[in-house]
Amino acid sequence: MDSLKRILNLVKRELTVPFALPNKSFFGDKNTYSSSGRWLFWTYSFPFLMGLVDCWWQSSSFTTAKGILYGGLFTVAFAFMIMREYLKKTNRAFVILLPASVQEKFAAKIIAYYVIIPLTMLVGCTLGYYIGALAGGFITNGQANFAFDWEFFAKVFNFSSISIGLMCMSALFLITSFVKNEIVQVILGVAVILLLMSLSLLASGIKGYADWLDFSSDIATYVVYPLISLMLLTGSYIKLKRERA
Amino acid sequence: MIEIKNLKFWYKKNKTVLQDINLQLQEGKIVGLLGKNGVGKSTLLHLIAGLQFPVEGIVTADGEIPGQRKVSTLQNMFLLSEEVPETTMTIEKFVKINSVFYPKFSNDDFTSYMHEFEVTDFTLRIDKLSFGTRKKVFIAFALACNTKYLLMDEPTNGLDIPSKASFRKILRLAVSEDKLAVISTHQARDLQNILDSIVMLDNTNLLLNADDWQITEKLYFGIATGEENEDDILYSEQTIAGNQIVKVNKDASESNLDVELLFNAAFNRKDKFKSVFNIK
Amino acid sequence: MVINSDKPIFIQLAEVIKRRIIDGELQPDDKIPSVRELAAEFEVNNNTAMHAVEYLSRQDIIYQKRGVGYFVNASASENIVKQRRENFFNNTLPEVIQEMKILGIGIDEISAYYNNTSKQ
Numbered sequence: 001m002d003s004l005k006r007i008l009n010l011v012k013r014e015l016t017v018p019f020a021l022p023n024k025s026f027f028g029d030k031n032t033y034s035s036s037g038r039w040l041f042w043t044y045s046f047p048f049l050m051g052l053v054d055c056w057w058q059s060s061s062f063t064t065a066k067g068i069l070y071g072g073l074f075t076v077a078f079a080f081m082i083m084r085e086y087l088k089k090t091n092r093a094f095v096i097l098l099p100a101s102v103q104e105k106f107a108a109k110i111i112a113y114y115v116i117i118p119l120t121m122l123v124g125c126t127l128g129y130y131i132g133a134l135a136g137g138f139i140t141n142g143q144a145n146f147a148f149d150w151e152f153f154a155k156v157f158n159f160s161s162i163s164i165g166l167m168c169m170s171a172l173f174l175i176t177s178f179v180k181n182e183i184v185q186v187i188l189g190v191a192v193i194l195l196l197m198s199l200s201l202l203a204s205g206i207k208g209y210a211d212w213l214d215f216s217s218d219i220a221t222y223v224v225y226p227l228i229s230l231m232l233l234t235g236s237y238i239k240l241k242r243e244r245a
Numbered sequence: 246m247i248e249i250k251n252l253k254f255w256y257k258k259n260k261t262v263l264q265d266i267n268l269q270l271q272e273g274k275i276v277g278l279l280g281k282n283g284v285g286k287s288t289l290l291h292l293i294a295g296l297q298f299p300v301e302g303i304v305t306a307d308g309e310i311p312g313q314r315k316v317s318t319l320q321n322m323f324l325l326s327e328e329v330p331e332t333t334m335t336i337e338k339f340v341k342i343n344s345v346f347y348p349k350f351s352n353d354d355f356t357s358y359m360h361e362f363e364v365t366d367f368t369l370r371i372d373k374l375s376f377g378t379r380k381k382v383f384i385a386f387a388l389a390c391n392t393k394y395l396l397m398d399e400p401t402n403g404l405d406i407p408s409k410a411s412f413r414k415i416l417r418l419a420v421s422e423d424k425l426a427v428i429s430t431h432q433a434r435d436l437q438n439i440l441d442s443i444v445m446l447d448n449t450n451l452l453l454n455a456d457d458w459q460i461t462e463k464l465y466f467g468i469a470t471g472e473e474n475e476d477d478i479l480y481s482e483q484t485i486a487g488n489q490i491v492k493v494n495k496d497a498s499e500s501n502l503d504v505e506l507l508f509n510a511a512f513n514r515k516d517k518f519k520s521v522f523n524i525k
Numbered sequence: 526m527v528i529n530s531d532k533p534i535f536i537q538l539a540e541v542i543k544r545r546i547i548d549g550e551l552q553p554d555d556k557i558p559s560v561r562e563l564a565a566e567f568e569v570n571n572n573t574a575m576h577a578v579e580y581l582s583r584q585d586i587i588y589q590k591r592g593v594g595y596f597v598n599a600s601a602s603e604n605i606v607k608q609r610r611e612n613f614f615n616n617t618l619p620e621v622i623q624e625m626k627i628l629g630i631g632i633d634e635i636s637a638y639y640n641n642t643s644k645q
Contacts (some may be wrong), residue, residue: 099319099346417565499533
């Protein structure tokens with residue numbers, strides 16, 4: 001089926017364009033982008049460092065903070081991925097006019113950024129953290145603890161955090177649909193992510209609604225957050241249909 | 246066929262860019278889109294491609310509205326912007342990844358156009374190429390997609406002289422009877438002899454839409470004899486060869502269309518120019 | 526072909542084809558390039574290329590096989606020579622004679638020049 005072939009090629013295209021950060025300064029030179037290697041370094045080094053540092057900081061409060069930071073890094077990395085396609089006006093024009101329907105393009109983005117990239121990030125970050133922890137253990141105790149911390153893993157990567165992560169992704173999709181300036185995209189993206197992730201903290205102050213927005217409550221995880229995601233995605237899709245360059 | 250009816254467009258409400266644009270462009274032609282800087286040439290191309298949507302009026306390509314961005318329409322439309330995409334991909338990777346979307350893409354065509362442009366190493370990274378070379382890569386790619394409609398915005402900008410000649414050659418070869426190319430340019434000399442028809446924009450309106458032969462039927466481009474009627478001369482310029490003029494062609498003389506002189510004539514005596522071509 | 530802006534381009538294009546015929550590059554009944562190929566080679570538009578082809582056809586240099594293309598006339602070379610002779614006597618020679626009269630050059634000087642150069 002032609003449509004399927006186009007979606008697959010679009011996904012391939014999304015994944016093949018090197019994900020990279022500007023190489024001059026943080027938001028650096030708009031015209032040159034470093035290769036995938038630099039991206040890998042940026043995104044995987046943090047979990048590695050976290051693993052390394054974790055040996056000295058074995059407190060439970062840090063574990064939650066770790067989880068949030070971990071998740072935050074995830075989504076910030078995604079933000080850059082989504083952004084780089086929009087950074088140059090001509091790239092945008094080229095992509096808009098690429099022969100595929102809006103539905104196909106949107107589907108490809110969902111597959112690429114909701115499924116494939118999160119999975120690779122998950123594997124990569126976990127491995128990075130694991131190796132960092134091994135190295136840290138070796139440095140502090142002289143021996144490596146090869147046991148995999150499934151508890152931490154489960155704590156960070158459960159349905160709640162996945163639900164929140166997906167909601168953050170949807171927010172980023174929407175931001176990149178409406179905002180053209182990449183610096184604003186990043187600032188807005190990070191701000192929105194932090195806001196969404198701290199919803200439970202905010203909700204605890206509102207009587208009666210605490211449950212709905214509580215980070216780990218079922219109603220939040222399976223209803224509220226997915227609904228918010230759906231609304232945000234619909235907004236992105238509608239904007240994509242009328243995208244101009 | 247590209248059909249534009251009563252097109253009106255603005256980016257901001259109080260600043261109309263295009264209005265009352267009525268145009269029909271047939272296949273088998275290379276159309277030159279001329280006008281001063283900022284007049285709206287790029288905008289018109291974007292409207293034809295479906296990148297922008299008309300405020301009023303309608304744009305169709307083979308009866309379909311490009312703004313709806315149907316796959317079948319997009320597969321037959323290629324817009325090459327003035328600034329070409331920059332990517333860290335190599336030439337061959339870019340072609341491999343993106344050619345899949347254009348069913349009529351021909352690798353043989355791409356290779357032969359690149360050969361004509363003297364770019365032979367396809368393993369080079371696109372962002373590391375000079376601006377001119379990058380342009381050549383995308384021109385070759387655009388032409389090799391073999392889309393029915395080919396829109397190019399200032400394609401010769403950044404090309405050296407031999408490359409401009411190569412471009413003329415391959416463009417002429419690529420645009421067969423079933424294809425239409427609309428090329429916007431302010432470098433009239435780069436394209437003039439190969440243009441089949443001219444569309445001129447001026448101050449939000451259409452100033453001219455005529456075939457090359459229609460223009461040379463109505464206007465004569467050449468050296469003044471000295472016996473011309475003052476009112477018949479739309480433009481004159483002293484050159485080494487003599488007094489170069491554009492005049493009303495009263496005696497059906499043969500002359501070669503000089504796009505730059507045509508442009509000057511249009512703006513020098515706009516009303517006379519309009520009356521010659523029956524434009525309101 | 527370097528395009529001369531004075532002469533109509535289609536005529537210049539036609540002259541190039543004629544030269545190729547005289548040089549033997551194009552033989553009788555050879556197919557000449559299509560209108561599109563000519564337009565591409567000489568970097569002109571379709572109309573100009575078409576015009577040139579029609580011009581050559583009118584002068585009996587080429588003939589058309591419908592649906593196939595244009596071919597060199599068997600008598601093309603002779604026709605070209607005939608036309609150039611006509612052009613010589615109608616245009617070139619009168620100009621030379623005119624110039625001779627202005628400069629006071631006699632026919633004997635021309636004869637002598639002709640004889641000298643013929644020997645080389």
